[in-house]
Amino acid sequence: MTNTDKHVDVLILDDDIDLLTTTAELLADIGYKVKGFADPESALEFAIGQTFSVGLFDFRLGSLKNGLDVVETMQALGCKSVYVMISADVESSTRLRAINLKLFDFIRKPVAPEVLLETIDRALVQSQKLAA
Numbered sequence: 644m645t646n647t648d649k650h651v652d653v654l655i656l657d658d659d660i661d662l663l664t665t666t667a668e669l670l671a672d673i674g675y676k677v678k679g680f681a682d683p684e685s686a687l688e689f690a691i692g693q694t695f696s697v698g699l700f701d702f703r704l705g706s707l708k709n710g711l712d713v714v715e716t717m718q719a720l721g722c723k724s725v726y727v728m729i730s731a732d733v734e735s736s737t738r739l740r741a742i743n744l745k746l747f748d749f750i751r752k753p754v755a756p757e758v759l760l761e762t763i764d765r766a767l768v769q770s771q772k773l774a775a
Contacts, residue, residue: 653763654695654724655679656686656713658705666699669756670763683708690717695724696770697747697763702730702737711737714744725770727762729754 652675657663660681667679678695680686683704698717700710708716714726728741731752741749747766750758 649692650694650696651676651678652695652767653677653697653699654686654689655699656681656683656704656710657701657729658682658703659701662701666759669759673760675763682706683713686713687716687720690720690722695722696774697766698722698724698726699763700726700728702728702732711740711744714746718744723773725766725773727766 653670655663655667655670655677657666657679658681663679663681667677670677678689678693680689683706698714700713702710704710704713710728710730714728717724717726725747726744727747728749729752730737730749733751738749747769748762750762
């Protein structure tokens with residue numbers, strides 16, 4: 644297995660299987676290498692042995708962990724990725740925590756496909772700058 648086999652462009656975490664599948668297909672159809680997970684534990688397990696440029700995470704995951712908890716854990720594990728959070732949650736405490744974790748962007752649901760694609764494009768550019 645080569646290094647590129649252990650790398651994906653976008654890691655998606657969303658407990659809504661339909662939304663996860665639709666988002667993954669949208670990104671894969673335009674050429675991104677995508678890996679999706681419906682639960683935080685599987686995403687964290689993947690992150691230990693793989694690399695990814697952009698993490699696209701839902702905030703509410705229907706588990707004890709939310710998307711920001713997963714970002715915090717991945718950062719503690721040394722994942723040098725760029726993170727985008729998607730949520731209908733607009734509480735100021737949630738946004739403040741996202742800022743403190745240095746998330747690339749926090750976009751509100753529902754997200755138009757063109758907004759999502761533009762955000763992912765910008766996040767990938769940022770990820771490439773950080774890797775250089």
